[in-house]
Amino acid sequence: MSGTQQLREVAEVSPPASVAEGLRLGSDERVVVRRRVMLVDDQPVELTDSYYPSQIARGTALAESRKIRGGAVTLLAELGYRLERVQEDVSARPATSDEQQLLALADGEWVLVLVRLARSLEGRPVEMSIMTMTAADRHLRYQVTP
Numbered sequence: 114m115s116g117t118q119q120l121r122e123v124a125e126v127s128p129p130a131s132v133a134e135g136l137r138l139g140s141d142e143r144v145v146v147r148r149r150v151m152l153v154d155d156q157p158v159e160l161t162d163s164y165y166p167s168q169i170a171r172g173t174a175l176a177e178s179r180k181i182r183g184g185a186v187t188l189l190a191e192l193g194y195r196l197e198r199v200q201e202d203v204s205a206r207p208a209t210s211d212e213q214q215l216l217a218l219a220d221g222e223w224v225l226v227l228v229r230l231a232r233s234l235e236g237r238p239v240e241m242s243i244m245t246m247t248a249a250d251r252h253l254r255y256q257v258t259p
Contacts, residue, residue, distance in 0.1 A: 114153050118161075121148040123178040125167055132164045135230050136238045145170035147185075150215060157216045163242040169194065186231075189239055197234040201255075203227050205248060216247055223248045 128136065128144040136144065144164045151159035163185065165175050174181045174188055181188050186196060208216065208224045216224070224245050231240040 116151065116153050118152065118180075119150045120178060120180065121150060123147050123176060125171070125176065128164055131228075132241050132243075135228075135241045136164065136166055138166060143167040145176045147175065158247050160212065160215055160245040161242055163240060165240055166238075169239055185240065189233075194233040194237070194239045196231045196239070198232045198236075200230045200232075201227055203253065208245075212245055216245075218247065225251055225253075227253075 123145065125143050125145050128138060128142075128146075132138075132144060133140070133142070138144070145167055147163045147165075149161045149163075150157050151161060165185075169189075169192065170176050173192065175185060189196065204226050205223055206226065208218050208222050212218065212224055213220065213222065218224075225248050227242075227244040227246065229240075229242045229244070230238055231242075233239050
């Protein structure tokens with residue numbers, strides 16, 4: 114199996130309420146969003162929208178419409194935001210019509226939604242990602258160190 118991603122959009126936007134709350138942003142603060150489709154063997158399996166406070170992302174590769182060498186976590190560390198803690202929340206629900214189209218799902222199929230909030234060593238929320246995954250053949254495994 115081979116995996117890749119397609120970048121759908123990079124934009125500076127007003128965040129959805131849940132993202133603003135998770136990133137602890139004021140009502141007038143904006144975020145940079147990176148929207149991607151994850152593919153396995155050229156088949157769409159996940160939609161990932163990653164949000165970064167504009168204060169952190171503006172003027173960096175996070176705000177550019179291209180892949181980030183080494184990934185966002187590496188870039189955040191280079192910017193002084195090494196990740197220390199990640200919180201994830203997983204739920205399941207029927208796919209929306211947009212998700213059905215982007216993920217090539219039939220009517221009535223369900224998706225898993227994983228919301229990941231990453232904090233820096235200082236406890237500052239620096240990235241919130243919403244991953245909407247096909248539920249078929251999906252397996253999630255976690256290892257937690259207390």
